[in-house]
Amino acid sequence: MKYALLIYASEQDWANQSEEQGQAQFQEYMAFTKDIVDRGIYQSGEALQATATATTVRVRDGETLTTDGPFAETKEQLGGFYVVEAKDLDEAVEIAARIPDVRGGSIEVRPVMEVDMPS
Amino acid sequence: MAEAEAARALVERVFREESGQAVATLIRLLGDFDLAEEAVQEAFLVAMERWPVAGVPDRPGAWITTTARNKAIDRLRRERGLAERRATLALLEAARGQDTEMHTIADDRLRLIFTCCHPALAPEARVALTLRTLGGLSTPEIARAFMVPEATMAQRLVRAKRKIRAAAIPYRVPPDHLLPERLSSVLAVLYLIFNEGYAASAGDALVRRELCAEAIRLGRLLAELMPDEPEAIGLLALMLLIESRRAARTTAGGELVLLADQDRGRWDRDLVAEGQALVRRCLRRNRPGPYQLQAAVNAVHSDAASAAATDWGQILALYDQLMTIAPSPVVALHRAVALAEVQGPAAALAVVDGLDLDGYHLLHAVRADLLRLAFPGVPRHRPRGTPMRCMDDISGKTRSRLAEPSRLTWVPMPYFPFANQAVRQR
Numbered sequence: 098m099k100y101a102l103l104i105y106a107s108e109q110d111w112a113n114q115s116e117e118q119g120q121a122q123f124q125e126y127m128a129f130t131k132d133i134v135d136r137g138i139y140q141s142g143e144a145l146q147a148t149a150t151a152t153t154v155r156v157r158d159g160e161t162l163t164t165d166g167p168f169a170e171t172k173e174q175l176g177g178f179y180v181v182e183a184k185d186l187d188e189a190v191e192i193a194a195r196i197p198d199v200r201g202g203s204i205e206v207r208p209v210m211e212v213d214m215p216s
Numbered sequence: 217m218a219e220a221e222a223a224r225a226l227v228e229r230v231f232r233e234e235s236g237q238a239v240a241t242l243i244r245l246l247g248d249f250d251l252a253e254e255a256v257q258e259a260f261l262v263a264m265e266r267w268p269v270a271g272v273p274d275r276p277g278a279w280i281t282t283t284a285r286n287k288a289i290d291r292l293r294r295e296r297g298l299a300e301r302r303a304t305l306a307l308l309e310a311a312r313g314q315d316t317e318m319h320t321i322a323d324d325r326l327r328l329i330f331t332c333c334h335p336a337l338a339p340e341a342r343v344a345l346t347l348r349t350l351g352g353l354s355t356p357e358i359a360r361a362f363m364v365p366e367a368t369m370a371q372r373l374v375r376a377k378r379k380i381r382a383a384a385i386p387y388r389v390p391p392d393h394l395l396p397e398r399l400s401s402v403l404a405v406l407y408l409i410f411n412e413g414y415a416a417s418a419g420d421a422l423v424r425r426e427l428c429a430e431a432i433r434l435g436r437l438l439a440e441l442m443p444d445e446p447e448a449i450g451l452l453a454l455m456l457l458i459e460s461r462r463a464a465r466t467t468a469g470g471e472l473v474l475l476a477d478q479d480r481g482r483w484d485r486d487l488v489a490e491g492q493a494l495v496r497r498c499l500r501r502n503r504p505g506p507y508q509l510q511a512a513v514n515a516v517h518s519d520a521a522s523a524a525a526t527d528w529g530q531i532l533a534l535y536d537q538l539m540t541i542a543p544s545p546v547v548a549l550h551r552a553v554a555l556a557e558v559q560g561p562a563a564a565l566a567v568v569d570g571l572d573l574d575g576y577h578l579l580h581a582v583r584a585d586l587l588r589l590a591f592p593g594v595p596r597h598r599p600r601g602t603p604m605r606c607m608d609d610i611s612g613k614t615r616s617r618l619a620e621p622s623r624l625t626w627v628p629m630p631y632f633p634f635a636n637q638a639v640r641q642r
Contacts, residue, residue: 185385185386186334186336186383186385186386187386187390187394190336208382208383
C-alpha cells in the first residue's frame with residue numbers, strides 16, 4: 098500500500114524559527130528521509146514553498162480565473178509531503194509519527210489510489 | 217410443531233451467540249466485511265429452513281461457519297468470475313477441508329474487535345461496527361439504540377467499512393507496543409455500549425437491554441481471550457456488578473431508585489458473586505487501573521447488606537487511589553461524596569469548593585446537597601415560582617447519579633467534555 102503523508106504545520110512557526118532552529122529541523126528531516134530511503138519505504142517527497150507564493154487556478158465557463166494565495170485559509174498549512182510504502186495503516190502511522198513536524202503540527206495519512214498511469 | 221418452534225428459537229439464539237464468530241472467521245478468509253456478513257446471513261436462512269426438519273447439528277456454530285463459507289464460494293463463483301477472485305477462492309477451498317479449531321475461531325473474534333475499535337475510525341463508527349459485526353445486531357436495531365435515523369446509521373457503517381478497506385486498517389491483534397492504546401479503545405467502546413444500554417433514559421427498552429447483554433458478552437470474550445490484561449477483567453467485573461442491580465434500579469412505573477433505597481434482595485446474587493470474584497482476582501494481581509478501581513467501588517457497595525452498612529472508608533480509599541492513577545475534577549467530585557460519608561459534609565464542601573468545574577451541573581447539585589447536610593436547619597431558598605417539588609427532584613436525581621458509581625468515568629462520556637469546555641471558556 099502506498100500512503101501520502103501530508104505535513105501540516107503553522108507557517109508562522111516555521112517563519113519565526115531562529116537560524117539554529119531551522120538548521121536543526123532541516124537536519125532532522127534529512128536524517129528521517131535517509132532512514133526511510135535506506136529501509137526502502139520512501140517513494141517520493143517534496144517540501145513546498147510558503148503559501149504566500151501560492152496561486153490558485155479555477156476554470157469556470159471556459160474562463161481561467163487566477164487568484165493569489167492558497168485554496169483555503171487555515172491555521173496550519175500544507176508544507177510538504179512524503180509518499181511511502183507501508184504494509185497497512187498501523188505501519189503508515191508509525192512512519193508518520195517520526196516526521197519532525199508531527200510534534201508541533203499534524204500529519205494527514207492518506208492512502209494513495211492505485212491507478213494505472215498511461216505509459 | 218413444538219419441535220419446529222424450538223428449532224426456530226434455537227436458530228435465533230445461535231445467531232446471537234455465534235454470528236459474530238462466524239463473521240469474524242469469514243472476514244479472515246475473505247478480507248471483505250460485506251461479503252462475510254451476507255454469507256453468514258444466508259447460512260442462517262438455510263438453518264431456519266433445515267433445522268426444524270432435519271434436526272439441529274451437534275455444533276451449530278461450526279455448521280453455520282462451514283455453510284457460510286460454502287455460500288461465499290458459490291457467490292464468488294457466480295458473481296465475480298473465477299479469474300478475478302482466484303486468490304480468495306483458493307484460500308476458501310483450502311479452508312473447506314480443515315476443521316475449524318476453537319482457538320483459531322476465538323482469535324478471529326479478537327482480531328475483529330481490534331479492527332472494529334481501531335482509533336483511526338470515528339468513535340461512533342467503532343461502536344456501530346462492533347455491534348453490527350460482532351454482536352449481530354441489525355442496522356435498524358443499532359439506529360434505534362442510539363436514536364439516529366436508520367439511513368444515518370447505515371451510512372456510518374458503510375463509511376467505516378470503506379475506510380477499513382481503503383486505508384488498509386489491519387485485521388489483527390496489535391503488537392505489544394501498540395496494545396495499551398488499542399486495548400483502551402476496545403474497553404472504551406464496550407463500556408460505551410454498556411452505558412448506552414444502562415443509562416439512556418429514552419429509546420427502546422428491549423434494545424437497550426440487548427446492548428448491556430452484548431457489552432457483557434463481548435467483555436467476557438475479551439477477558440477470556442486476554443486473561444493477562446487486568447483492565448479487561450476489571451471492565452467485565454464492573455459491568456456485571458452494575459448489571460446485578462438492574463431489577464432493583466427502577467420502580468414498576470419506571471422511575472429511578474437511588475442506590476441507598478434499592479431493595480437489595482432483588483440484586484442478582486449470581487452476577488454479584490461473579491463480579492466480586494473477578495475483583496478479588498484483580499486485587500491479587502495488584503496492577504490497578506481505572507476500570508478495576510471502579511469495579512472495586514461497586515464490589516464494596518454490593519457487599520453491604522444495607523445502605524447504612526456500606527464501608528465508605530474503603531470506598532474513599534479506592535477513590536484516593538483513582539485520583540492518583542486517573543485524576544480528574546469529576547473523579548474528585550465523586551470522591552467528595554464518599555468523603556462526606558466518612559468525615560462529614562464540611563470536609564467534602566471544602567474539596568468541592570476548590571474544584572474547577574463551574575460549568576458542570578452536578579457540581580452545583582452536590583454542593584447544594586452538602587450544604588443541606590451541613591446546615592440542616594436552614595430553610596432552602598428557591599427561585600420565585602419554582603415549586604419545592606422541583607428542587608427535590610433535582611437533588612434526588614443528582615444523588616442517584618453520584619450514588620451509582622457507574623456514572624463515574626474517565627473514558628470520554630458525553631457530559632465530561634462539555635464540562636471541560638465550560639471550564640475552558642470561563
